[in-house]
Amino acid sequence: MAPVIYWFRNDLRLTDAPALAHATQLAQRTGQTLLPVFCHAPPEVTRWGFARVGLHRQRTLRTALDDLAARLQVHGSRLVELVGAPATTLPALCHALGATHIVSEDIAAPEEQASIAALRATGLTVETVWQSSLLDPAQLPFATSDLPDAFSTFRQRVEKAGLTAPAPLPEPTALPTLPELDSPAITQFIEKNQAQTPPRQQALAALTLGEPEVHSSFPYHRPEWAGGETAALAHLRRYLAAKLPHSYKATRNQLSGTGFSSKFSPWLASGALSARTIYAQLKTFEAEWGANDGTYWLWFELLWRDYFRFLHLKYGARLYHAQGLRQLEGAQATAADNAGVRRSPAAQTEALQRWCQGRTGEALVDAAMRELCGTGYLSNRMRQVVASYLIYDLGGDWRAGAAWFESQLVDFDIYSNQGNWLYIAGLGTDPRGGRRFNPAKQTQDHDPDGRYRRLWQNV
Structure with a gap:
């Protein structure tokens, strides 16, 4: 019998996993096998010229997948990793296996919804479960x-x-058996896809433990x-x-x-x-x-x-959208517009580069951006400060800042990243219409002795 495909997305766990539990119950009820799968997106460069998924995110994803694979193996299962857009890779896998049913978590962001729609358009049955x-x-x-x-x-x-909150589900005591994967067609398909994934040693290239990592x-x-x-x-x-x-x-x-x-x-x-x-x-x-x-x-x-x-x-x-939810107010000027977002593309590009590289000349902002580049992490306070600086002091496009955070942050979350950037820009639901942070005041309040600035000034 054809297997159920469980597509792991932003749910790399076995504990409190309602979507996986649903797939497990479906397979058990119908007597089917279950194949857990993860799809690596092909490398992509953003419209602003940098990688959509930077090295820090690649490394943390690699260790998360290694751990997930090990935990699945304990239950007699395995994780199949594929490379490519899910809308093409998963149907090809289903064709090789004779599968028609995919289960995954529900993600309410546009690209993620489009992937589900594209899969369904191929004739596959795709069930999504809200769980995040x-x-x-x-x-x-x-x-x-x-x-x-x-x-x-x-x-x-x-x-x-x-x-x-509802009580979390326990880790499953057992998972359905795996489908037979040793036929020549299936073996060749999986090996071909897995050969395209970045080698583990490349993704986890040894860090030179200099100041950023220490x-x-x-x-x-x-x-x-x-x-x-x-x-x-x-x-x-x-x-x-x-x-x-x-x-x-x-x-x-x-x-x-x-x-x-x-x-x-x-x-x-x-x-x-x-x-x-x-x-x-x-x-x-x-x-x-x-x-x-x-x-x-x-x-x-x-x-x-x-x-x-x-x-x-x-x-x-x-x-x-560029104007966020403010588009609902017609021609009303936004706080971001008033801050200078309408600067020329060339000026915005140059300002964005200086911001990304920590070369704005504002010491607190530059320290934060060097920390972000060096470690993939930044405190919540500094995220607000640097976002405000890009939008209001440099007249930058908030979407470019959001994309840079997506590239760099090891804790990138599409919902929170989008929501927080809209919040700072005054283009979301915040009744105050934006949050501008004065760098001088933030420096005095949070780094009065200069320790943080010194920590990152030469990185």
Whole structure:
């Protein structure tokens, strides 16, 4: 019998994996086998001239996939890695196997939705399961089409309704058997595709441990910070054992170090760790050690993450237009326009290059951009500062900044990245119409002794 294909996307885990659970139940109910698959996108250069997926993201993805493959192997399964656009690669795989059914997680961003539509257009049955948010959209006290256009209103209504996250699913005790993969046609197809993937040693090329890696706030080159689910769950245990949730709100705006913020975001972004797993263990922590402003603020930040996801369910592709949601207001000038976004393309290109390379002349901004290039990570505070500087001081295109973050950040998340850039640019749902950060004030507030600037000035 033809297998069910499970397509891993941004859900590189086995614990709390509703989409994988659905595929497993489908295969068991119909007596089919199950083949887990991951598709590597072919290399792509953005319209602004840099790689869409930079080296830091490639390395963390490689360790996440290695860990996922090892965890699948424990259950007698395996991970097949293919290269190419899913809309062509997956149908070819299905044809070789005689498969007609694909299951994957649902991702509400335009390109990801287009991939699903293209697969269905080939005649395949494709089921998607929503699973990346803390709260289930069906739990909300309003339809997603009526999502409040202010986060504060959303949060208040959620909290007034007393909503809590569903319990996370345990890791499966067993997975369906694999299909036969030793026929010449299937073996040749898989080997041909796998031969195109970057060699593991290339993706994990040894880092020269200079200043960027030594001072990284997310040192992914160390095993305990690797990209997979095993490291993610271990980090969550360590974070709670050290009682760091109690100090989260007080320290979250610091600029450097491995302990000032939760550092859950890289694992959340790849799906190696689910928001519901974090929340469930946080509630256990509060029951044992007590709740305070810090533990509440972790819930607060997880709600922000949900809000950006639900905005995609409400607005979809509108969030990707140059004028964001402000297009709904006709010819009204936006804060980004007033900041100089209409500069000439040549001027914008030169300014963007200086910003990306940390050569703007603004010391705090330049330190942050060098940290980002050197490590693939940046504190939340500095992300806001550098985004504001590109938009309001350099008159840059917010979409170019969002694309650079996509290229560089080891915790790139399409929902949060898009939502945060729109928020700073004043083109999303923020009632204040944009957030401009004064570099001098930010320097005085967050780096008064110059330690952060000195740390990254020569990198």
